Amino acid sequence: MERFSAVLQSVLEGKKPDREDIVTLLSARGNQVAALFRAADHVRRAGVGDAVHLRAIIEFSNYCRNNCLYCGLRRDNRRLPRYRLAEKEIMSSVDKAAAMGFRTVVLQSGEDLLYSASYIAGLVEQIKRRHGLAVTLSLGERSREEYRIWREAGADRYLLKHETADEKLYQYLKPDSSLQIRLQCLYWLKELGYQTGSGNMVGLPGQNLDSLAVDIILMRNLDVDMAGIGPFLPHPATPLKDAEPGSLELTLKILAVTRLYLPQAHLPATTALGTLAPDGRKMALSCGANVIMPNLTPAGMRDKYLIYPQKADIIEEPHQALDKIKALLAELARPVARDYGRAKIFSGGYGSHDNCKG
Ligand code: SAM
Numbered sequence: 020m021e022r023f024s025a026v027l028q029s030v031l032e033g034k035k036p037d038r039e040d041i042v043t044l045l046s047a048r049g050n051q052v053a054a055l056f057r058a059a060d061h062v063r064r065a066g067v068g069d070a071v072h073l074r075a076i077i078e079f080s081n082y083c084r085n086n087c088l089y090c091g092l093r094r095d096n097r098r099l100p101r102y103r104l105a106e107k108e109i110m111s112s113v114d115k116a117a118a119m120g121f122r123t124v125v126l127q128s129g130e131d132l133l134y135s136a137s138y139i140a141g142l143v144e145q146i147k148r149r150h151g152l153a154v155t156l157s158l159g160e161r162s163r164e165e166y167r168i169w170r171e172a173g174a175d176r177y178l179l180k181h182e183t184a185d186e187k188l189y190q191y192l193k194p195d196s197s198l199q200i201r202l203q204c205l206y207w208l209k210e211l212g213y214q215t216g217s218g219n220m221v222g223l224p225g226q227n228l229d230s231l232a233v234d235i236i237l238m239r240n241l242d243v244d245m246a247g248i249g250p251f252l253p254h255p256a257t258p259l260k261d262a263e264p265g266s267l268e269l270t271l272k273i274l275a276v277t278r279l280y281l282p283q284a285h286l287p288a289t290t291a292l293g294t295l296a297p298d299g300r301k302m303a304l305s306c307g308a309n310v311i312m313p314n315l316t317p318a319g320m321r322d323k324y325l326i327y328p329q330k331a332d333i334i335e336e337p338h339q340a341l342d343k344i345k346a347l348l349a350e351l352a353r354p355v356a357r358d359y360g361r362a363k364i365f366s367g368g369y370g371s372h373d374n375c376k377g
């Protein structure tokens with residue numbers, strides 16, 4: 020048997036990931052690519068079923084204390100008009116999400132310390148009280164104590180992508196942090212009983228198949244409940260403005276191989292993939308993805324949360340976007356999930372605040 024087929028077979032039989040095997044899978048060509056995507060689709064169906072989870076994302080502040088080289092929200096981007104949503108505005112987007120039938124809201128922002136731990140905890144409590152929705156936070160790196168307060172307030176999940184497992188590249192791209200600090204945050208989140216999401220960008224300058232393989236091994240070792248995998252897209256007001264964007268095919272391959280090694284994780288068809296190619300999200304759903312995150316940020320602000328240009332979801336109204344997603348899912352014969360989309364049970368337990376019993 021040729022090496023690619025032998026490796027694919029061994030993964031399907033439960034062999035643990037090793038770097039060389041992953042590189043072999045990521046080097047798939049021609050028919051091998053189709054075989055890889057078919058296998059990922061099969062594993063997705065067996066691991067998490069056909070239902071697709073819809074999670075409403077609300078981007079409540081584009082202020083950021085950090086200067087990540089790839090991101091349009093970086094603090095040195097003085098061309099970007101900044102905004103912060105007030106509690107009323109955030110809650111009105113949450114009400115809208117609940118009325119539209121979403122079972123999860125994702126609150127995301129730059130690292131904006133003006134939102135104190137108690138302010139965020141108050142928001143989480145209100146969302147729980149008013150609607151009983153599952154709450155995902157994605158606010159970047161904070162202290163263990165802040166994460167604890169939010170978990171105590173009822174937050175169910177936390178999304179903190181590790182971005183790249185290449186330590187040197189990480190340091191270059193995220194000068195305010197280090198891979199070690201990022202991983203420490205991820206361990207805290209797991210310890211505190213969050214359903215924890217990580218993930219990486221694909222096609223960062225200086226990245227190669229070897230380091231992408233380590234991304235997948237890292238996520239498997241962390242036993243993440245979610246993994247956001249999207250292409251790097253250059254933003255004109257960042258130091259990486261002249262870099263090439265990540266490739267569609269390679270991003271889909273990373274997604275597919277991640278699915279093979281994490282059969283029960285939630286893997287979004289990311290907005291970045293939808294931005295890179297009109298059919299990007301459809302392709303992602305066909306090679307491992309089972310989540311879509313429609314944007315419920317108020318219309319006047321959405322175009323200011325510009326982490327990369329031409330973000331796919333800045334023009335459409337949420338109702339329009341939802342109709343399109345439902346049409347896409349109908350085309351793929353994939354139902355919309357009705358439950359809260361709790362990831363697999365893991366040994367850390369969920370404590371008394373887990374509302375995700377769907
Ligand atoms: N500030 C938080 C953090 O960094 O974790 C959350 C918000 S941040 C904008 C969300 C994600 O945007 C990051 O995890 C990163 O992967 C992604 N992102 C930022 N700039 C990007 C770019 N140019 N291309 C693709 N993804 C990008």
Ligand code: SF4
Binds near residue numbers: 083085086091
């Ligand atoms: Fe800030 Fe997150 Fe953008 Fe980095 S990726 S500049 S932390 S918003």
